[in-house]
Amino acid sequence: MKNNNKDGFKVNEEGKQFELHVEGQVAFLEYYREGEKIFLTHTEVPESLRGQGIAARLVKSTFQCAKDNGLTVMPLCSYVMHYVDENPEWGDVLSEGYRM
Numbered sequence: 001m002k003n004n005n006k007d008g009f010k011v012n013e014e015g016k017q018f019e020l021h022v023e024g025q026v027a028f029l030e031y032y033r034e035g036e037k038i039f040l041t042h043t044e045v046p047e048s049l050r051g052q053g054i055a056a057r058l059v060k061s062t063f064q065c066a067k068d069n070g071l072t073v074m075p076l077c078s079y080v081m082h083y084v085d086e087n088p089e090w091g092d093v094l095s096e097g098y099r100m
Contacts (some may be wrong), residue, residue: 009061020058043079059083
């Protein structure tokens with residue numbers, strides 16, 4: 001998967017997670033992939049970074065990465081689903097059944 005690796009965003013394919021490196025810490029979004037579909041399963045932000053919009057930045061970068069790689073997103077994580085509800089402009093990367 002192409003990784004634009006800008007602004008601290010990184011695709012960790014070995015660890016099966018998207019990462020956002022901030023202030024020496026790592027927020028991550030776990031995933032698994034089946035063909036051209038990517039299932040986003042869990043978002044985690046270190047406690048000291050919470051409330052700063054880090055999770056939103058991470059999901060936005062993840063969606064952009066999926067789009068750049070021609071992948072369809074399946075949001076299984078509750079935070080990702082909330083993000084989709086708040087940011088309908090990403091509807092074009094979502095799987096048909098997940099369009100909001």
